[in-house]
Structures are given as structure tokens and as C-alpha cells.
Amino acid sequence: xxxxxxxxxxxxxxxxxxxxxxxxxxxxxxxxxxxxxxxxxxxxxxxxxxxxxxxxxxxxxxxxxxxxxxxxxxxxxxxxxxxxxxxxxxxxxxxxxxxxxxxxxxxxxxxxxxxxxxxxxxxxxxxxxxxxxxxxxxxxxxxxxxxxxxxxxxxxxxxxxxxxxxxxxxxxxxxxxxxxxxxxxxxxxxxxxxxxxxxxxxxxxxxxxxxxxxxxxxxxxxxxxxxxxxxxxxxxxxxxxxxxxxxxxxxxxxxxxxxxxxxxx
Amino acid sequence: xxxxxxxxxxxxxxxxxxxxxxxxxxxxxxxxxxxxxxxxxxxxxxxxxxxxxxxxxxxxxxxxxxxxxxxxxxxxxxxxxxxxxxxxxxxxxxxxxxxxxxxxxxxxxxxxxxxxxxxxxxxxxxxxxxxxxxxxxxxxxxxxxxxxxxxxxxxxxxxxxxxxxxxxxxxxxxxxxxxxxxxxxxxxxxxxxxxxxxxxxxxxxxxxxxxxxxxxxxxxxxxxxxxxxxxxxxxxxxxxxxxxxxxxxxxxxxxxxxxxxxxxxxxxxxxxxxxxxxxxxxxxxxxxxxxxxxxxxxxxxxxxxxxxxxxxxxxxxxxxxxxxxxxxxxxxxxxxxxxxxxxxxxxxxxxxxxxxxxxxxxxxxxxxxxxxxxxxxxxxxxxxxxxxxxxxxxxxxxxxxxxxxxxxxxxxxxxxxxxxxxxxxxxxxxxxxxxxxxxxxxxxxxxxxxxxxxxxxxxxxxxxxxxxxxxxxxxxxxxxxxxxxxxxxxxxxxxxxxxxxxxxxxxxxxxxxxxxxxxxxxxxxxxxxxxxxxxx
Numbered sequence: 001x002x003x004x005x006x007x008x009x010x011x012x013x014x015x016x017x018x019x020x021x022x023x024x025x026x027x028x029x030x031x032x033x034x035x036x037x038x039x040x041x042x043x044x045x046x047x048x049x050x051x052x053x054x055x056x057x058x059x060x061x062x063x064x065x066x067x068x069x070x071x072x073x074x075x076x077x078x079x080x081x082x083x084x085x086x087x088x089x090x091x092x093x094x095x096x097x098x099x100x101x102x103x104x105x106x107x108x109x110x111x112x113x114x115x116x117x118x119x120x121x122x123x124x125x126x127x128x129x130x131x132x133x134x135x136x137x138x139x140x141x142x143x144x145x146x147x148x149x150x151x152x153x154x155x156x157x158x159x160x161x162x163x164x165x166x167x168x169x170x171x172x173x174x175x176x177x178x179x180x181x182x183x184x185x186x187x188x189x190x191x192x193x194x195x196x197x198x199x200x201x202x203x204x205x206x207x208x209x210x211x212x213x214x215x216x217x218x219x220x221x222x223x224x225x226x227x228x229x230x231x232x233x234x235x236x237x238x239x240x241x242x243x244x245x246x247x248x249x250x251x252x253x254x255x256x257x258x259x260x261x262x263x264x265x
Numbered sequence: 266x267x268x269x270x271x272x273x274x275x276x277x278x279x280x281x282x283x284x285x286x287x288x289x290x291x292x293x294x295x296x297x298x299x300x301x302x303x304x305x306x307x308x309x310x311x312x313x314x315x316x317x318x319x320x321x322x323x324x325x326x327x328x329x330x331x332x333x334x335x336x337x338x339x340x341x342x343x344x345x346x347x348x349x350x351x352x353x354x355x356x357x358x359x360x361x362x363x364x365x366x367x368x369x370x371x372x373x374x375x376x377x378x379x380x381x382x383x384x385x386x387x388x389x390x391x392x393x394x395x396x397x398x399x400x401x402x403x404x405x406x407x408x409x410x411x412x413x414x415x416x417x418x419x420x421x422x423x424x425x426x427x428x429x430x431x432x433x434x435x436x437x438x439x440x441x442x443x444x445x446x447x448x449x450x451x452x453x454x455x456x457x458x459x460x461x462x463x464x465x466x467x468x469x470x471x472x473x474x475x476x477x478x479x480x481x482x483x484x485x486x487x488x489x490x491x492x493x494x495x496x497x498x499x500x501x502x503x504x505x506x507x508x509x510x511x512x513x514x515x516x517x518x519x520x521x522x523x524x525x526x527x528x529x530x531x532x533x534x535x536x537x538x539x540x541x542x543x544x545x546x547x548x549x550x551x552x553x554x555x556x557x558x559x560x561x562x563x564x565x566x567x568x569x570x571x572x573x574x575x576x577x578x579x580x581x582x583x584x585x586x587x588x589x590x591x592x593x594x595x596x597x598x599x600x601x602x603x604x605x606x607x608x609x610x611x612x613x614x615x616x617x618x619x620x621x622x623x624x625x626x627x628x629x630x631x632x633x634x635x636x637x638x639x640x641x642x643x644x645x646x647x648x649x650x651x652x653x654x655x656x657x658x659x660x661x662x663x664x665x666x667x668x669x670x671x672x673x674x675x676x677x678x679x680x681x682x683x684x685x686x687x688x689x690x691x692x693x694x695x696x697x698x699x700x701x702x703x704x705x706x707x708x709x710x711x712x713x714x715x716x717x718x719x720x721x722x723x724x725x726x727x728x729x730x731x732x733x734x735x736x737x738x739x740x741x742x743x744x745x746x747x748x749x750x751x752x753x754x755x756x757x758x759x760x761x762x763x764x765x766x767x768x769x770x771x772x773x774x775x776x777x778x779x780x781x782x783x784x785x786x787x788x789x790x791x792x793x794x795x796x797x798x799x800x801x
Contacts, residue, residue: 010370015332020347021317026308030345037344039335049308056373064373091303103304130307139309144320151317152349154329155369160322200370 002077002194003096003141004163005150006170007070009199009206010179011157014038014052014068018149018158022050022072025137025148044071046121046132050149057201067199069206070149070157073098073119073134074186074193080217081111081120089131096163096194097136105131116190116212136194163194174198191216314349327351331364331383332375338565339379339395339558340724346391352732353383353392360717361504362687366512368796376511376795378686380504380715381558381589381724385733394558394725397586398596404550404585405448412550413451413538414444415530415616418459419556419627419720420590422744426727427594428604433740435748438609440593443602444554445610451538454612455553456619458526458533459626459635461767462501463758465784466523467640468775470497470710474644474675477709492518496681496696496708499632501525503563504715504724506788508686513693514792519711522785526626527553527560528569530616531583532783535572537771538615546576553587556627556723559715560587571783589725618763621749621756628742629684629719630659630666633712637670637680639758640710644672654756660746662718662735664688667708680710685717718742 016038123129186196425434573581625631718738
């Protein structure tokens with residue numbers, strides 16, 4: 001059964017416990033000066049698999065409110081990173097996480113270009129760099145535990161469960177409370193993701209990429225890629241035909257020439 | 266095709282091709298064997314605390330941590346040291362009733378009363394005070410500046426713990442000696458302004474009580490200039506003040522308009538002291554040593570610049586740096602001063618005298634007891650009877666304490682005391698209820714202290730056993746009462762010679778206009794910065 005997480009942005013007070021849990025569980029370094037994990041300058045980086053970004057939003061009544069958005073890999077249902085990976089170093093698992101296997105990676109970084117959310121990062125500072133991104137604590141999920149970040153949240157910002165159930169809850173919440181924007185970010189974006197968000201403020205003001213198409217990138221590219229075998233056969237056929245015709249012409253030409261030469265000598 | 270030119274060391278074509286083919290084969294073999302298994306996925310090499318390693322989202326005892334704004338003037342957190350034990354939430358929620366007592370989503374503020382109890386509970390010291398030691402040391406090195414310091418009552422029974430002494434060790438004289446050794450130009454006692462506070466706050470209380478006796482309602486329909494509502498709340502504890510501003514702004518008219526002793530001394534240092542000593546106030550750097558992290562916030566409040574206004578420079582603030590007891594210990598160690606080996610010294614004159622009534626400000630019930638002693642005098646013109654020098658009902662670590670006493674000519678004076686903000690809610694909710702139903706006020710005077718035990722258990726005090734224990738609090742507060750009863754010559758604030766002197770030479774009389782300018786303050790309704798929960 002595929003798992004999902006629902007993030008309710010309105011419940012977050014920005015303590016950043018989730019970012020600490022991520023660092024603890026995954027043994028990642030801190031670099032508060034250059035790569036802060038919480039606040040207005042928080043950015044996902046090779047060592048920050050999850051961050052809580054702070055946004056000062058002017059709400060409908062003209063008042064400024066602070067909102068905190070927890071960011072990490074969204075774990076697409078049809079991940080573009082995995083489809084672009086030449087060596088299968090990124091794989092979508094049955095439980096939901098899109099997992100990275102560093103032993104397989106050749107460092108081409110196609111995944112970084114493919115991802116519509118700009119999630120995978122590269123360890124530029126290391127001599128033997130790897131691609132780096134949230135694993136949705138796949139090893140915890142294997143033990144039926146929630147991801148570390150979800151486990152430590154004091155406000156229950158994140159709900160972890162079976163994806164159908166989670167989506168149902170998300171729909172019920174935004175339907176029952178009029179403060180919420182009637183949109184579940186991640187339900188359809190990039191063909192749907194395992195992490196979904198609900199909020200009382202517009203997602204574009206919280207640093208979410210809202211221009212992402214609903215169609216998944218692999219689906220989009222498949223439309224072209226699936227024609228390649230046919231195209232190859234047809235193109236091969238055409239070239240073979242051309243080859244045969246020119247070959248035939250040359251043969252005819254040279255035999256004529258030989259005849260002519262022979263006639264003279 | 267050329268042959269090898271015969272130079273030694275040159276690689277023949279054959280050798281080169283052999284090498285390339287070998288490497289290629291090895292690489293291909295490695296790639297093929299490698300592809301058989303995916304290897305380990307990234308991450309998951311660390312740990313999380315035990316309570317989080319449970320299936321799904323089961324409830325746990327403690328989860329997560331408190332939010333701390335990076336701009337918080339009092340406390341900072343180092344994420345590298347945080348182990349998500351949840352103790353800060355225990356302190357903030359269960360003890361101080363702040364976290365979890367406001368609705369989500371938040372507005373445009375991270376609700377924090379700056380009390381620093383979280384920093385006391387944090388087992389790894391991930392949360393600690395914002396460190397201002399370097400700034401003070403820089404000021405001390407500047408020959409052009411006149412750096413003065415004041416020490417709060419509770420510091421003198423706690424700082425010794427940082428040097429291995431048992432909790433409650435009384436080291437006032439040694440602490441003064443250490444401060445002088447560090448080069449402070451004036452070492453003053455916050456006890457002096459604690460006595461002054463009693464004069465100002467006591468006079469204010471007498472005014473409010475007399476107003477009520479004269480027929481004015483206790484319900485806040487008093488005069489236009491000064492609030493007349495009864496009960497009067499104490500205002501010495503900046504964490505408590507901010508708590509009231511956040512959660513009970515409707516009751517701010519009950520708050521005494523008196524500044525805290527720290528701020529009174531700050532305001533007087535750059536006016537009275539500067540004038541008396543002939544020092545340019547702009548060159549005075551005012552430092553305070555406090556058992557408290559909220560004092561940093563208080564010193565930075567925009568309205569705490571009355572000396573500046575008086576001196577025609579609104580940017581000059583009354584207290585430049587508020588250090589915690591822990592920072593003082595750190596500073597002594599930077600200066601390589603072993604506190605325990607020093608010979609006792611006395612506070613400097615002008616603002617250095619304090620009474621036993623002032624030193625007990627550092628413990629829960631102490632402000633009340635001090636106020637009762639001098640309030641009795643202010644109301645009757647006579648010194649209080651012996652009983653009021655050991656007012657047992659207001660002493661001790663019980664969360665909410667109540668007492669009443671008969672004052673000749675006034676009748677029954679009813680008082681209450683609470684420490685730890687969770688306990689404050691008991692009295693505050695009751696008062697709100699009473700006011701709604703137009704009942705007579707149950708009390709005339711209520712002492713609120715933010716931290717459990719009062720200042721002796723303040724968020725800036727030495728970290729001891731974990732969690733902060735009542736045994737340590739009791740030892741510290743016992744010492745303050747010992748100092749009051751046995752060590753200080755005087756036990757009544759109004760008998761403080763330097764306090765009497767400042768009134769004759771400078772302020773005139775308690776609650777005079779100048780006293781109001783320098784020693785009293787206004788409060789901010791912070792109710793709009795959060796959505797307080799109706800009943801948490």
C-alpha cells in the first residue's frame with residue numbers, strides 16, 4: 001500500500017523540530033551560516049533534505065501573517081528523476097518513497113534537470129559526490145514507522161498514512177473549514193505526489209512551484225519516446241531503401257561503364 | 266605507423282593497448298557485478314530518540330520542541346545540540362502555560378515570554394541565553410567609558426554553584442569583589458532599587474487602597490492619570506509582565522506602573538548617579554547581572570529609555586546589557602577569577618545599600634512580604650509588628666499562596682502570591698470571572714513571578730540537577746531569608762538611608778512627577794499578536 005503525508009501549513013509554528021529529526025536520522029551536517037534549515041533564508045541543499053521556510057504573507061484583510069512551509073522531496077507517483085536516470089539509481093518504491101541508491105549512481109545529474117520541483121542536489125563540496133535528497137525515511141517505512149520528521153512534530157502538522165485515506169482527509173479538511181484554500185498541492189501536480197499540502201494562504205506565496213503541470217513528466221516524454229522504436233524501424237527501412245536504390249543505380253552505372261571500356265579496349 | 270622510438274620509459278603501443286583493455290575489462294566487470302544489487306539506499310544512518318521509534322503516529326509523552334524566533338533578544342538555540350527530547354515543551358507548556366495556550370495558525374509573532382525556563386531544562390544546553398559577555402568585555406576595555414554594574418538579589422545565592430559550591434551558598438561579598446576585579450567602575454546593588462520599588466509600588470498600592478476605601482470601585486473605574494484597579498499586580502518580573510500583555514491584556518490596569526528594580530537602577534544611573542558624580546551620561550555603560558533571560562528583553566523594550574529622554578537623547582537606553590548569572594560565571598572564568606578565593610567587598614555608595622526586605626525580592630513571596638512591611642508603615646505611620654517580619658503564609662514553594670492581615674485604620678488586607686506562570690492563570694482566571702460578575706475583588710495585592718520559586722529559579726540561573734529541582738530552589742530561597750533575618754542590618758525598605766537620600770536630593774517623594782518619569786512605565790497590549798485559547 002502506498003503511503004502519503006499531508007502537511008497542514010496552518011498548524012506549523014516554525015520550531016524546526018522536523019529539520020533536526022532529519023539531520024539526526026540521516027546523519028547530515030549542519031551549516032547554519034551558509035545553509036540554514038529554518039527561516040526566510042532556508043533552502044534545500046545537499047545537507048538539508050528538509051527545511052522549514054518562513055514567509056511573511058499579507059493576508060486577505062491586509063495584515064501580515066507568518067507562515068512556515070516544510071519543504072522536502074515530494075516523492076512523485078511517477079518520478080521524472082527516476083525515469084531520467086540511466087542506471088536506475090533512483091527508484092520509486094511500492095510504499096511511496098523515491099529512493100536513491102548511491103552505489104549505482106554515475107553522477108550524470110540528469111535527475112536534477114528532470115525534477116520539476118528542483119529537489120535533487122549534488123554534493124559539490126565532496127571529492128566523491130553523490131546526488132542528495134529526502135528518502136522519506138524508506139528504512140523507517142519498512143518498519144511501519146512514520147518518517148522521522150513526521151514523528152517529531154509537536155503540532156501534528158503532518159499526517160502519515162495510506163495515500164487514499166490521506167487524500168480523503170485532505171479533502172474533508174479543506175471542505176469543512178472555509179479558511180483553507182480549495183486546493184491540495186500535490187494531489188495533481190506532476191501527476192500527483194506522496195506529499196500533499198493544504199494551506200490558508202496561496203501556495204505561490206509560500207515558495208511552492210505552482211507552474212508545475214498536472215501531467216507527469218515521464219508521461220509527457222513517453223508520448224514521444226514510445227514512438228522511437230517505430231521511428232527507428234521506419235527510418236531504417238527508408239535508409240535501407242535508399243541504400244538499395246543507390247546501390248542498384250551504381251551497379252547499373254558501373255556495368256555500363258565496364259561495357260563501354262571493354263568496347264574500347 | 267611509427268614504432269617506439271626506442272627511448273627508455275616510453276610506452277609501447279602494445280603495452281598501452283594491454284593496459285586500456287585491462288582497465289576496460291575490470292571496469293566492465295565491476296559495473297556488471299555492481300548492478301546485481303542496488304546497494305544501500307542513502308540516509309537512515311543516524312538515530313532518533315526512543316519515543317519517536319514507534320509504528321505509525323502513536324501518541325508519545327513528549328514530542329518536538331518550542332519555537333524560538335532567531336530575533337529573540339533573550340534566548341538562542343543551537344540546532345546541532347538539540348536532541349528533540351521535548352523538555353523545552355514540558356517547561357513551556359506544563360510549567361509556564363505558554364506553548365499550547367494559543368491557537369494555530371500563529372499571527373506575526375512567535376509567542377515567547379522570554380522567561381528562559383526552557384534553557385534551564387534543556388539537557389544539552391542547546392537553548393541558552395543570547396550571549397552578551399563579549400560586548401561587556403569590549404566596553405570594559407574602552408578607557409573612555411564608565412561601566413557600572415548592578416546585581417540582582419537572587420544572583421548572590423546561586424553564582425557560587427558555577428564554581429562547585431553547594432546550592433544556596435551566600436557569596437555576595439565575593440561576587441562584588443570579582444566584579445571590581447574585572448574593572449567595573451561602579452558596583453551597585455539592585456537591592457537598592459528593590460527598596461525603591463517598595464516605596465513606589467507601596468505608595469501606589471496605598472493610593473489604590475485608599476481610593477477604594479473612599480468609595481472608588483476596585484473594578485478599574487479609577488482616576489484618569491493613574492490606574493486605580495484592585496488588586497494591584499506586581500511588575501518586577503518581565504516574563505510575567507509579557508505573559509499578562511499576551512494572555513490577559515484586559516487586566517493590565519491592575520499592573521503596577523512601577524518599572525522593575527533593574528530598570529529603575531538603569532534610569533537612575535544615567536541621571537541621578539551621573540549628575541552626582543559629574544559623569545557624562547552618554548559615557549556610562551549600564552550592565553546588570555540578573556537571574557533572568559527576560560531581563561534582556563525588558564532592557565530592550567523601546568520605552569525603557571527614560572534616562573535617554575531626560576538627557577535629550579531618546580536613543581540612549583537605560584540598561585545597556587543584561588547578563589544572566591550564568592554569563593557572569595562565564596565572564597569570571599574568562600578573567601581567570603576564582604570566585605571562591607576572593608575576599609569579601611562592599612557595594613559602592615550612592616546606589617549600593619539594600620535591606621533584608623529587598624534581598625527577599627529574589628524569591629516567591631518576597632516582594633509581597635517586603636511590600637507588607639513598608640506598606641504597613643505607609644498606611645499607619647508605624648513600623649509593623651514582629652509577626653510581619655516572618656510572614657510564613659507567603660513563604661515557600663506552594664504554587665499559589667494566600668494571606669490576610671489586619672492593618673489598623675484600613676481593615677483586612679488580602680494578598681495572594683503565585684510563581685510559575687501556570688499558577689498565575691489560577692488567580693487571573695478567577696479575577697476575570699469576578700470582574701465579569703461584578704464581585705468585589707478577593708485580593709488587594711497579588712505578587713506574580715514568572716519562574717518557579719521566583720527569581721532564584723530564574724531562567725538565567727546556573728543549571729543544576731535536571732529537571733530543575735525544588736531542593737535547589739529551596740536551598741537558594743532559604744539563603745535569601747537567612748540574609749534577611751540575620752545578615753542585613755535593616756529589614757525595612759523605607760529605612761534604607763540611600764533611598765531616603767535619593768528622595769530628599771533628587772526625586773522629591775514617592776510617586777512624584779520625576780519618579781513617574783524615571784521609575785514608572787506603560788504596558789503594551791499584545792493580545793492582537795496571538796489568538797489566546799479560551800480554555801486550554
